[in-house]
Amino acid sequence: MNQFCKNLLTEWRKLNLPFADETFVVAVSGGADSLSLMLAVNELKERRKLDLRIVIAHFNHNLRAAESELDAQFVKEITNKFNFELAYGIQNPESKIQNQTGNLEQNARIARYEFLTETAQNLDAYGILTAHTLNDQAETFLLNLIRGSGLDGLSAIKPIRSLESRVLSQKSEESLSYEEKSKIRNPKSKIQLVRPLLNWAKREDTENFCRLNKIEFRHDAMNNDLAFKRVRIRKILIPLLQEFNPKIIETLAKTSELLRGSAEQLAASSRRAAENFSLEERESKVEDEIKNLSLKDLKDVFPSIRRTILREWLKDNRGNLRRLELKHIEAVEKLIFSRKSGKVVELPDGELVLKKNGKLYFQKTKVEKSQSANYNQSLGFEKPAQPHSENNG
């Protein structure tokens, strides 16, 4: 068995994925990365290492009419050749108009993941496989670094994470059907978004594996368009960094893995601390239970614990975390430490956080329609790192 397939199998084990009796959706654009993943999955099926239902999914972004059509045609043919089922989606021109304000890349990604998730839901699939490589990891790390990130943003792409609850969280909870609600509560039904190449494959490996299989792959013209920041990072910044360290891609990918481990541990310890905190809070104040928080207690804890506490407190009061961004949490933190009393922070839906008598109070106000209209735009499937320079909440 080729090393590429062996590596995929090893990673499959590490990620604790099922080997049989499940369905996976494989996102295939027609480029070398996604084709190599499809080819390797095919080989593992043929060798009876995997006994899974595999459905290829291709999404036509409909951005470059002729090119997009050729890509789609190509994927249809190759899927057919390997006897895979195909789920084919095409971007609704109306949705482009609706999302006009966001940037092109981000809107395309949102539409693509919407299609993939719907496909996986319809098939009751265990997960979606995407062919992100070490290179994608290094590029995402650098994008987030340049934009300004802390630990979470630099953790970059996760090799596996649950997807469905995020998608559903875009709908308001009231509009969910009973079945949808029960899916949120049942962790087993969550769709896993899996990147089985992320931890080991470089772009040259995927290209070589396609060549080895004598399979042509498509080149996306956008991959050479220097108007995109990611392309400039790939074509200009990374080659310069390679002059300092020839293994910079592996190095950055390893760094984001280390930081991801630290972030997970920190989140776990913050959650524990926040749980203890709110427990004490609730015991001591029966009357106005979650309505206020003591400033003194908030000042005494570590910043990330403080943020977890604030986030949980706001969630309890608001019923959800919708449209709440880091800048709002930071504004409340600023409020905690400001010397003047009687200040106020306004939250996205018009609710207020008030400081009074050494405590924080939450005040609910009517949701304004005009504000909640652009809610969809602030949510991406890949959560973008928050620019930490902003603090205008």
Add this chain to the structure above:
Amino acid sequence: MNQFCKNLLTEWRKLNLPFADETFVVAVSGGADSLSLMLAVNELKERRKLDLRIVIAHFNHNLRAAESELDAQFVKEITNKFNFELAYGIQNPESKIQNQTGNLEQNARIARYEFLTETAQNLDAYGILTAHTLNDQAETFLLNLIRGSGLDGLSAIKPIRSLESRVLSQKSEESLSYEEKSKIRNPKSKIQLVRPLLNWAKREDTENFCRLNKIEFRHDAMNNDLAFKRVRIRKILIPLLQEFNPKIIETLAKTSELLRGSAEQLAASSRRAAENFSLEERESKVEDEIKNLSLKDLKDVFPSIRRTILREWLKDNRGNLRRLELKHIEAVEKLIFSRKSGKVVELPDGELVLKKNGKLYFQKTKVEKSQSANYNQSLGFEKPAQPHSENNG
């Protein structure tokens, strides 16, 4: 009062430094950064904001004979002009030979900090001020990133940290006098290494403040020598990153500040967990107290907690942490997770860690002279990030 002085005073408060009745050593090379610090401290003294004994310290690295002599002459004159005391040190040519194997920059830095620390010790000073700026922070961050770092390396330069115990740790503990030993145990006597410009001043600010005071500053020829990685980062990499984000220096400095906060919190929670862990260990095994660790327990904890536990365990067994590097800890971790039994990891002084019957055992062996000879080289004052790709312990 000029904004530069105001910022320094604000930072002085934030760092909780004393305003009177203490001595500070200010490291001055003659460049814009250190001169601006000296000028601002002078102004704050004149305005009676600070009532401290200030001693300027200049170290002549003796690397570029004529140049170095001119630098030293310049600092002597300007120190005299402002009526400051001066401590002057010159690099011993022999020590250069002794440290031949290390790199030039690192050896120069070690010698400089040795001189500064001795000066501060002789004066019973509260701390040493060095004029690192936001630019230095961003450069250090990028150096560590390129070399390969996790959370600790990317935390980059700390605005304040205790110095003395590190310096003394270079001597073997037996060779310490009683007075020296008591200093290690008395945290009040620790010298603080303080970077009061690090969090707010850019290089252009320090140059402008010198010009405002009509003070010429010296240019270090090494600052333009592209043979140094730091210079290439400053002159080539950062300008490219500025095309992506004009505020990249502030952004990277802010990122390292955020990561430093995360690292401190993580260290605190790891220490707590490790304390609980060893407490349980010790209670359950009275006989061979610290001689062995249970593999199962080690597997169940977070990686950074596991590393803290291993480090503490090895310290207990060896008596110190000398020459123990990340790669040794990583080798022991690998041992924990390897399926085969009976494996061994060798530590720097020839001691062994053995895996047997689901436990780790420590086995002391004779220290070999030839190995401990190059001990000095592995210790820098600025702890370099460990290359995480190495795992050859």
